[in-house]
Amino acid sequence: MLKLERVDACYGSFKALDAIDMTIEAGELVVLLGANGAGKTTLFNTVSGLHRPSAGRINVAGRDVTGAKPSALVASGVVQCPEGRKLFPDMSVMKNLWLGGYVHRGDKRAMQKTLDDILAMFPILAEKKNEAAGSLSGGQQQMVAIGRALMGRPKLLLLDEPSLGLAPLIVKQVFETVAEINAAGTTVLLAEQNAYAALKIASRAYVIENGRLTIEGDRESMLGNEAVRKAYIGA
Numbered sequence: 001m002l003k004l005e006r007v008d009a010c011y012g013s014f015k016a017l018d019a020i021d022m023t024i025e026a027g028e029l030v031v032l033l034g035a036n037g038a039g040k041t042t043l044f045n046t047v048s049g050l051h052r053p054s055a056g057r058i059n060v061a062g063r064d065v066t067g068a069k070p071s072a073l074v075a076s077g078v079v080q081c082p083e084g085r086k087l088f089p090d091m092s093v094m095k096n097l098w099l100g101g102y103v104h105r106g107d108k109r110a111m112q113k114t115l116d117d118i119l120a121m122f123p124i125l126a127e128k129k130n131e132a133a134g135s136l137s138g139g140q141q142q143m144v145a146i147g148r149a150l151m152g153r154p155k156l157l158l159l160d161e162p163s164l165g166l167a168p169l170i171v172k173q174v175f176e177t178v179a180e181i182n183a184a185g186t187t188v189l190l191a192e193q194n195a196y197a198a199l200k201i202a203s204r205a206y207v208i209e210n211g212r213l214t215i216e217g218d219r220e221s222m223l224g225n226e227a228v229r230k231a232y233i234g235a
């Protein structure tokens with residue numbers, strides 16, 4: 001589904017991603033662990049076309065998409081759900097969701113079908129569909145952000161820190177939702193600081209440090225890895 005080969009990304013002369021090699025198979029749920037500033041968002045923005053790589057190749061579903069525009073990547077099934085949700089707070093929940101469906105290019109029937117599926121998945125959003133997105137709780141706003149991404153019918157969903165700032169009980173619900181989306185067939189790359197909860201639903205994980213992937217492995221090996229436990233999981 002996704003293959004990165006020796007990908008670099010820079011901000012001016014600062015190299016934020018350094019020779020990233022990453023492969024994600026269709027159907028996987030893979031976690032990207034890293035501290036603040038390690039390069040997770042830059043990696044996501046580079047895959048989704050928001051940031052141009054300065055070296056390397058990016059392949060999605062067998063096609064070379066290096067340097068492709070975000071709109072082309074959305075059309076090929078890569079959808080990013082950004083850190084901090086980035087909703088339009090004064091617009092209704094419904095309008096926020098509808099915006100994520102622009103990829104359907106005016107096919108209102110397809111959009112309505114996707115919207116119905118999403119509202120069935122998040123009944124609370126159906127209840128609050130006419131309320132301003134900014135008036136919802138943090139967890140509900142995260143559901144809107146995830147729902148908006150799903151409106152693009154992603155094959156590969158890039159989820160950037162969906163649990164950020166949420167209460168533990170809500171975090172649990174968010175992870176259950178992510179597992180459900182993956183079980184329904186969407187490949188997921190999940191950036192998280194909440195390492196233990198993320199690893200519990202993932203098949204594999206990578207660790208990024210200072211723009212380099214330093215550790216990778218399946219869930220069990222990551223959970224048992226001393227360095228991973230020390231840096232990201234704690235006791």
Ligand code: ATP
Nearest residue numbers: 011014016034035036037038039040041042043083
């Ligand atoms: P966080 O969890 O804090 O968002 P992150 O792992 O997503 O962290 P990035 O946001 O990708 O990290 O940042 C990687 C590095 O690139 C950091 O050193 C950051 O300061 C730098 N950086 C990010 N965006 C820019 C920018 N627009 N201009 C210059 N440097 C940037």
